[in-house]
Amino acid sequence: MSDLLLDVRDLVVRYGPVTAVDHVSFTLDAGETLALNGPSGCGKSSTALAVLQLRRTDGGEVRFEGRELTGLSERELRPLRPRMQPVFQDPYGSLSPRHRIRDAVAEPLKVQGRWNPADGPDRVAELLDRVGLDPSYGDRRPHELSGGQCQRVGIARALASEPRLLVLDEPVSALDASVRAGVLNLLADLQDELGLGYLFICHDRAVVRHVADRVVEMRDGRISSG
Template sequence: MARTARRPRRVVPGVPVSPLLDIRELVVRHGPRTAVDHVSFTIDPGETLGLIGPSGCGKSSTAMAVLQLRRPDAGEVWFDGQELTALDERRLRPLRPALQPVFQDPYGSLSPRHKISDAIAEPLRVQGSWDRTTGPARVAELLERVGLDPAHGDRRPHELSGGQCQRAGIARALACEPKLLVLDEPVSALDPSLRAGILNLLAELQERLGLGYLFICHDMALVRHFCDRVAEMREGRLVRTTAVTSPSPPR
C-alpha cells in the first residue's frame, strides 16, 4: 500500500472542546432484532473516530441513525449542540447539509444518467443555493479540490474509474459545506493502489476544512493508521474505545 499520512488533530492545550457529534445510548431495532444496543460515543471537531467490527455488528445501522436516514428506536443524537432525534423533518432539514455521507460504492452512489457536474450541483439546488452565474464555477472548484479536472464534470459515472467516482462523491458532499462526514467503508470497494490517494485526500480536506469524520471500516490496521480513536462493535454493542497514540509508520 502506498504511503498515507494521518495528520494529528489540532488541539489547543487548556481549551475545552465541545463534541461535534454526541451519540447517547443509541438503539436501533430491525423487527425483533436489536442491531444497535445502547451505543454511546463522541466526535470532536477535526477528529476522526473509526468505527470497526465484523459484518452485521451494527456499524451501518449506527451510521444511518447518525445521518437520521433511519430514526433510532431510543437514545439521542446530538449534532453541533442540537438534539436531532427531537426534531421533526421540517426542523431537521436545515441541519442536514452539515452532516453528509460518503458511501462505499462509488458508482452506486451516483446516478448513471446524470453528468458528474449535475450530481455535484444537486445538493446546491436542493438547498436553494444554486446560482446560474456562479454555480458552474463552484462545481469546477469542488472538482479541483478533490483532485479532478473540471472537464470530468461533463462525464457520467461509467466513464470514470472507481477512484475518480469516489472523489466526485466526496465533492458532492463538500458542496453542502459540511462539518461532519460519515464515511461508510469509503475505500473498501477500490483497488489497493487507489486507496492511499483517497485517504490522503480525506486527510488533506480535514486539515484544510476542520472536518470531523465518522470512519466506518472492517480493517483494524487501516483504522489505526487513519483515525484518532477506534471504537469497536460486536453484536450491536460498543465493546471498547481506544485512542491511537501515534501515527503508524509509513508503508
C-alpha cells in the same frame, strides 16, 4: 479546548425483534476521526444511518452541534442535513448513471436552494479541483470514470453542502489498494484544511490504524472497547 461536534448516548436501533444497535455511546470533536470498527453485521452502518437520521432510533440521543436530533420532524431536520453529509461504500451506486458529473456535484446546491447560475459552474469546477479531479471531468458520466474517481466525485458532492461532519461508510473498501491510499490521503488533507469531523465506518483494521484518532470496536451491536 475541544469543539464537540457529535454526542451519541445510549443509541438503540431495532429491526423488528432484532436489536442492531444496543446502547451505543461515543463523542466526536471537530477535526477528529473516530472509527467504528467491527465485522459485517455488527451494527456499524445502522449506527451511521441513525446518526444521520436516515434511520429513526428506538432509544437514546444523537446531539449534533449541541442540538438533539432524535424526535425532530423531517422539516426540522432539513436545515441541519447539509452540515452532516454521508459518503457511501459504492462509488458508482451513489451516482446516477444518466447524469453528467457536473450535474451530480451541483445537485446538492440546487436542492438546498443555493444554486446561482452565474457562479454555480465555477463552484462545481472548484469542488472537482479540490478533490483532485480536472474540472473537465464534469462533462463525463460515471461509467467513464474509475471507482476511485467516482468516490472523489462523491466526496465533492458532500463538500458542496459545506458540512462540518462526514459520515464515511466503508468509503475505500471497494477500491484497489493503490487507489485507496490516494482517497485516504485526500480525506486527511480535507480534514486539515476544513476542520471536518469524520465518523469512519470500517471493518479493515489496517485502514483504521492509518486514519483514526480514536477507535470504537463494535460486536453484536455493542461497543466492546474504545
